Each structure stands twice: as structure tokens, then as C-alpha cells.
Amino acid sequence: MSEQTTEKAHLFLSLREASLALCFDFRHYEPQLLLFCELIRLMSDGNTLFRREADKNGLWISQPGRRKMRWIEGSELIEYMCEAVSSEDLSPDMLAAICARVFRTRATPAEHPDTGEAGIRIDTGMESFRCRQCGQCCRNLDYRDALTEEDVKRLKALGRNGILDRVGKFKSQEGKPIYRIWMKPGKLELEEACPFLTKVPTENRWSCRIHDVKPTICRQYPVSRKHANMTGCPGFDNKK
Ligand code: SF4
Numbered sequence: 001m002s003e004q005t006t007e008k009a010h011l012f013l014s015l016r017e018a019s020l021a022l023c024f025d026f027r028h029y030e031p032q033l034l035l036f037c038e039l040i041r042l043m044s045d046g047n048t049l050f051r052r053e054a055d056k057n058g059l060w061i062s063q064p065g066r067r068k069m070r071w072i073e074g075s076e077l078i079e080y081m082c083e084a085v086s087s088e089d090l091s092p093d094m095l096a097a098i099c100a101r102v103f104r105t106r107a108t109p110a111e112h113p114d115t116g117e118a119g120i121r122i123d124t125g126m127e128s129f130r131c132r133q134c135g136q137c138c139r140n141l142d143y144r145d146a147l148t149e150e151d152v153k154r155l156k157a158l159g160r161n162g163i164l165d166r167v168g169k170f171k172s173q174e175g176k177p178i179y180r181i182w183m184k185p186g187k188l189e190l191e192e193a194c195p196f197l198t199k200v201p202t203e204n205r206w207s208c209r210i211h212d213v214k215p216t217i218c219r220q221y222p223v224s225r226k227h228a229n230m231t232g233c234p235g236f237d238n239k240k
């Protein structure tokens with residue numbers, strides 16, 4: 001739950017940052033087949049052949065310079081697209097055109113105002129976002145392993161032990177810490193819903209009881225209009 005109304009209207013990304021942001025988007029969702037088809041057509045100027053199959057999570061794609069096609073699906077397809085948009089051969093114009101399609105917003109080649117570095121200016125659209133306090137994100141999205149080490153340090157520094165009691169500490173396969181939220185205090189069991197979400201009596205809205213110190217993931221959600229659209233947030237819906 002964001003509970004904020006205004007944000008930066010645009011941001012500058014270096015070319016490298018723009019490629020990373022595109023890969024982050026691709027890896028965040030299941031393969032976006034229609035979008036991927038559009039991007040392949042755009043990047044190859046129609047020279048790469050591709051074909052979809054009904055109800056399948058992949059694409060037939062031709063190899064460069066050949067007509068023979070190879071089936072690529074799921075995470076392999078996502079990595080294929082990441083590699084394509086990370087190519088240093090892409091011009092800033094092309095990268096901007098890709099960003100516009102992926103982030104569903106205006107994106108233009110630009111120079112950093114201070115350093116003159118080449119990059120992409122992206123309109124975030126966040127200035128027209130308004131949190132409706134519908135509680136959809138708090139109730140339905142999966143953020144259980146999204147608490148960061150910085151969040152934990154911040155909560156410790158503030159002495160918010162009541163919140164920390166609901167954080168489980170685990171380790172990933174690589175040995176990195178995972179902070180799991182929200183646990184039942186003293187148990188290795190997750191709560192079914194966030195214990196800090198409360199319904200405002202007699203009103204059709206929800207409120208966060210730890211709004212001033214809530215996790216970064218909650219503060220930053222949604223990061224863009226597309227993110228909101230893809231995850232059921234009505235914060236950009238001007239009709240409501
Ligand atoms: S889903 Fe969107 S509008 Fe609803 S509470 Fe979350 S951020 Fe606010």
C-alpha cells in the first residue's frame with residue numbers, strides 16, 4: 001500500500017541501466033509473448049522469423065541468417081530476450097523505442113543533465129498515481145521474502161521489536177539471509193494476511209498500522225503504471 005499521491009514524473013537511465021531495467025521487467029513476469037514478438041520484429045527489422053503456438057508459453061524463433069526455427073520457452077525465452085536488449089549494438093533510439101513498449105510509457109534518448117552521459121529519459125507516469133487504500137496489494141500479492149536487510153537494520157535502530165517479532169530469518173541456498181514476513185510471533189508459521197492491515201470502520205478502505213516504518217517493498221509499490229496494471233492496483237484508474 002503506497003498511500004502517496006505524487007512521485008517523480010520522469011527519470012534518467014544510462015544505456016546500461018536501461019538494459020538492466022528491461023531485463024528486470026522481463027524476469028518479473030511470465031514470458032510476455034505479444035510484447036516479445038513486437039520487440040523481435042522491431043529489433044531485427046523483420047529479419048528474424050518467429051511463430052507462436054496456441055496456449056504455449058514460448059515461441060519458434062529463427063536463428064540469425066537461417067530460416068530453421070528453434071522452440072524457446074519459459075525462462076529460456078526470457079533470458080533470450082534479456083540478451084537481445086543488452087546488446088551493445090542497440091542504438092539509443094532503438095533502446096528508447098524498446099523501453100517505450102516495455103514500460104508502456106514515453107521514452108526518449110537523452111543526455112544526463114550533469115554529466116552528458118547518453119541514456120534514456122523515461123516518463124514514469126507516477127504523478128497521476130493515487131493510492132485508493134483498497135488493500136489489494138497487501139492482501140493478494142506475494143511479498144513474503146521481500147523484506148531487505150536495510151529494512152531490518154532500520155527497524156532495529158528504531159526499536160520496533162513488535163514488528164521484528166514477526167520477521168523470520170532463513171538462509172537461501174547460496175547462504176544469503178532471507179527475511180520472511182509476516183510470521184506468527186514465536187512460531188515458524190506465516191500469518192495468512194498482513195497483521196498490520198486494518199479495515200477502516202464504516203469506510204470502504206484499508207489502512208496500514210505501521211505506515212511510518214513499513215517495509216521498502218510496501219513503500220515502493222507500485223513502481224510504474226505497468227506494474228500497477230499487471231498486479232491489479234487501481235491507483236492509476238482516473239474514473240474511481
Ligand atoms: S493496490 Fe494500489 S491503490 Fe490499492 S492499496 Fe495497494 S497501492 Fe493503494
Ligand code: SF4
Nearest residue numbers: 001138194197208218
Ligand atoms: S505492512 Fe502490511 S498493511 Fe502495511 S503496507 Fe505492507 S502489507 Fe500493507
